[in-house]
Amino acid sequence: MAPIATAAPAEALVADVKKLALVDAAPLPPAPAPASIPAGKWFSETGLPESEYPYAHLLPTWDQETKYVPLGEFTHVDPGHKAKADADPRSFLAGGAVDDLSPKFGSEVTGVQLSALDTHAREQLALYVAERGVVVFRDQDFIDQDPRWQVDNWGAFFGRNHIHPTSGQPKGAPELHLVYRAPDSPYNFPFKQKLNSKGWHSDVSYEAQPPGLTALFLYDSPPSGGDTLYLDQREAYNRLSPSFAAYLETLQVVHSGFEQAAYARSGERGPERTVRREPVKNTHPLVRRHPVTGEKALYVTRVFSRSIVGLKQEESDAILNLLYDHIENGIDFQIRARWKPRTVVLWDNRTTAHTAIADFDSTPAKRHGARITPQAERPFL
Template identity: 65%
Template structure:
């Protein structure tokens, strides 16, 4: 089941300070005794002092029809025509998280980017895989701006079939955990909560450039790990890569829906689950680079192989991704940070290393534009 990432504040919620100084006295929100109600704020009583009460999780029983296909043109393709595709970073400080994967950027306000700047941003995220933008005023914008002016620029907005969302804004996928409620998958019968995945890959047109930001975060912990599926592909032998490029994998949303139908995460299934075959290796439309396209959350079997053959290959690749510390990064959240990643070429995992009863609440939102149907460009 898909986990996602969040963080939480531990001081009074009139100001946004995700990581308070240890010398400050903190006051944690108390949601104990809150009665769960599908039509009310599932995360607890609304606190008018909390500036992001509009984004507290709710569930409903709305039913949505199946998604339809659409034509997607990646905005990064336009940046290929620009004389200087990194023009939007002219006044920024950019630090690579590793030589080939990830970047940390200060000095750019995402809300101030024009069309040209957002096209260049899409290309940059496609090249680096995951990019952290610090000290953003993103949280100060209206939800309508976040969805319509920002998210929709990068593709058709995805509405998650089972997750919580803010009232009247189903296009946000919320991640939430406090001392009494959690709306993401928890694993109490395993050694670790880490689950590497790419988001909703069971869709015919899974997400591309994805935005995540946190309203509320614990003082420490709750980092997010990312792995480059491009670098993971490059580490394989040429002959093995050639074989994998002949294969397709079934990605399934059935298990996720069944988990909700069993009464978890609000018990909501808004859209019937689908299974879709995607190439095991896909090409990025902007960079042209190839990447593995499998993840343990949603990949189920390789088309045309016997069960033992399929499981042997998939488990090898899952193990490869999970153990590839030299092509992974760990993103540490800071106040007002916004993280962008390309869901086509990366996988990620929440790091649930905090105790919500002691360390505070995690509350964040993901904007998830869909992209093209995965394809493999033959050389």
């Protein structure tokens, strides 16, 4: 299936993609059928030795030699635009069941297989995720699809696949950003330096064209714990007084990847950490508009936002800290996604923020998963 995101001449896009990932991208074999894992269970619950872990070929690796050139610009057209013309833009949910996690934000879907959606259904899906912000899909066979299909067919439909500059990746599929915490891992839980694991962020907002529709799925997880919190930056914006919101709409914020790169180089999360693409800073509007729904959302998080352009440091800090406290404490526009085996969580990275919860540090379980992160348009208002 051809990608929705294109750059002007097709041959230029191909050349650009080849420059972005200077790695051996040979197809990976599909994950072995996990016949030894009972239905509805994680591998960590089986008591089987790690030598029988069916997703060992998707464990993180850190290539110390590969380097990527800077990301170039590309034209992005969100597939959700086409679904707006449908008489029933949620017909792809026919036969499934929907449970809204809160009135305005977040839904859980059963009975719909993401891997079976055709082009039209994917367009509707893009609109649906844009509207609900976060959608949790249960009982998916998506996890055992070939990783190259996940990247080249699924991810590329929604934008240009992002390759993370520092994270671990499975060999042969650098576009899969891996999450991994395990008792025997040197890059693990942050509690030696922090009281909790809170780290609200929108993924790689320091890029010139940050991600749009994003997918995360776990190969293994603790039986309980390791949930993900999501917050609605649209409702966070709507809660502001009109005069303050109007002022914020005049402001631009610097988002930086330099601190993330420095942390990787420091070795604080293990000796394998590396920086494969040099860090960047980009300036984005503090309030951005969604290209399909037209909704406005705050676009700041404590992890990557650094300063407001044109303000003195004390002024910038005062406004940003107020907004950080507002969104992080906004329990009225947050939801908690509970991970279960064979779950895929989709969210719109333009209008949401999230944080993992590392509350399973006292258990022997690992948390191992992959994120597919298609880039979207440059933020605008």
